[in-house]
Amino acid sequence: MRKPIKAVLVGAAATALLAPGSINAFAHEDHGRGHQDQRATTLGALGKRAGVRIGTAVDMAALADDPPYRAKAATEFSSVTAENVMKWEVVEPSRGKYDWKAADELVDFARANGQLVRGHTLLWHNQLPAWLTSGDFTPGELRDILRKHITDEARHFKGRIWQWDVVNEAFNEDGTLRDSIWLRALGPGYIADAFRWAHKADPKAKLYINDYNIEGVNAKSTALYDLVADLREQGVPVHGVGIQGHLSVQYNAPHDIAENMKRFDDLGLETAITEADVRIPMPSDSTKQEAQAEGYDVLLRGCLLTPRCTDFTVWGFTDKYSWVPDTFEGEGAANIFDEEYRAKPAYSALREDLMLAAGVKGRR
Numbered sequence: 001m002r003k004p005i006k007a008v009l010v011g012a013a014a015t016a017l018l019a020p021g022s023i024n025a026f027a028h029e030d031h032g033r034g035h036q037d038q039r040a041t042t043l044g045a046l047g048k049r050a051g052v053r054i055g056t057a058v059d060m061a062a063l064a065d066d067p068p069y070r071a072k073a074a075t076e077f078s079s080v081t082a083e084n085v086m087k088w089e090v091v092e093p094s095r096g097k098y099d100w101k102a103a104d105e106l107v108d109f110a111r112a113n114g115q116l117v118r119g120h121t122l123l124w125h126n127q128l129p130a131w132l133t134s135g136d137f138t139p140g141e142l143r144d145i146l147r148k149h150i151t152d153e154a155r156h157f158k159g160r161i162w163q164w165d166v167v168n169e170a171f172n173e174d175g176t177l178r179d180s181i182w183l184r185a186l187g188p189g190y191i192a193d194a195f196r197w198a199h200k201a202d203p204k205a206k207l208y209i210n211d212y213n214i215e216g217v218n219a220k221s222t223a224l225y226d227l228v229a230d231l232r233e234q235g236v237p238v239h240g241v242g243i244q245g246h247l248s249v250q251y252n253a254p255h256d257i258a259e260n261m262k263r264f265d266d267l268g269l270e271t272a273i274t275e276a277d278v279r280i281p282m283p284s285d286s287t288k289q290e291a292q293a294e295g296y297d298v299l300l301r302g303c304l305l306t307p308r309c310t311d312f313t314v315w316g317f318t319d320k321y322s323w324v325p326d327t328f329e330g331e332g333a334a335n336i337f338d339e340e341y342r343a344k345p346a347y348s349a350l351r352e353d354l355m356l357a358a359g360v361k362g363r364r
């Protein structure tokens with residue numbers, strides 16, 4: 001059974017959140033309302049009142065072909081992330097030849113719905129085009145190719161991307177840097193270079209490093225902490241840390257997430273939960289769905305308790321379109337709505353947390 005959020009809000013970390021006078025007039029205004037503002041009941045609207053954007057990754061094929069999907073994506077959330085269409089294999093399928101069509105459609109969709117856009121992702125070891133992975137390039141050539149790609153993509157979207165996942169999944173579980181085409185050719189300095197090139201191309205975008213299994217305090221999140229602290233020392237324009245939040249009901253929820261996120265906040269960094277989902281060993285049932293709700297609840301509370309946490313994004317919102325079944329055999333049902341867009345206990349858990357937090361003004 002989930003503890004009421006107040007139980008979580010006890011302690012120094014929560015003092016700022018419940019400081020005297022921080023109770024938001026909205027909480028009283030709302031009592032005066034006889035009507036329910038439908039948009040005010042959406043996660044995005046509640047999140048804005050709590051000082052955090054609530055987003056979703058967007059599947060562009062579903063957005064084009066599935067009207068209920070498009071309607072929910074347009075109204076429930078206040079930010080969107082490109083699930084796939086800003087990745088290297090999609091935007092630069094052949095060297096120097098760009099295809100921005102699908103990504104531009106997402107940016108236009110977001111603008112039409114008053115949503116901010118998280119760009120995902122400028123540099124990763126995965127979903128790279130064949131011309132790059134099978135090319136026989138010298139380290140110098142790879143560095144030029146990487147700089148050009150980051151510069152061209154960040155420049156193309158200049159002024160239209162709120163936050164970029166500049167570097168995605170750079171670490172191994174033990175805290176060492178992941179062996180990749182980039183590390184082998186360019187050494188650890190590729191990370192700082194990527195941020196400098198992205199910042200030069202779009203000085204206004206907030207630049208994030210993003211990874212999974214860094215929700216709690218562990219070797220991976222501590223190595224990432226040490227890296228971003230060092231980069232900030234060097235004056236590298238790293239603005240935030242993206243904590244993906246891919247959980248499973250088979251493992252304990254990261255109850256030390258607020259302690260972990262506070263470390264980054266104390267460095268002056270923004271944070272975001274960037275890819276939240278909680279997968280279930282199938283078949284799903286009500287007990288597993290309650291455990292799933294606990295996972296989402298723990299992730300969102302970690303964000304709400306962290307003053308500079310900017311965004312809580314789910315990695316897709318309906319079980320109808322999820323990466324999980326294709327990746328984790330026998331698991332699925334990871335999202336907050338089911339295949340028929342019916343809200344699950346996880347959705348209610350997010351709403352409850354946001355409604356409570358929305359009663360507290362001045363989170364930061």
Ligand code: G3I
Pocket residue numbers: 083084126127168244275323
């Ligand atoms: O576009 C092709 C299509 O032309 C082809 O017919 C089809 C069948 O093979 O494949 C399509 O590409 C798929 C692509 O998604 C677009 O749908 C790839 O096979 C598939 O592997 C790819 O999966 C994506 C996965 O990243 C790749 O690693 C998932 O949708 C996406 O949700 C997932 O997202 C990642 C984040 O970017 C980083 N964090 C982890 C997260 C989950 O893996």
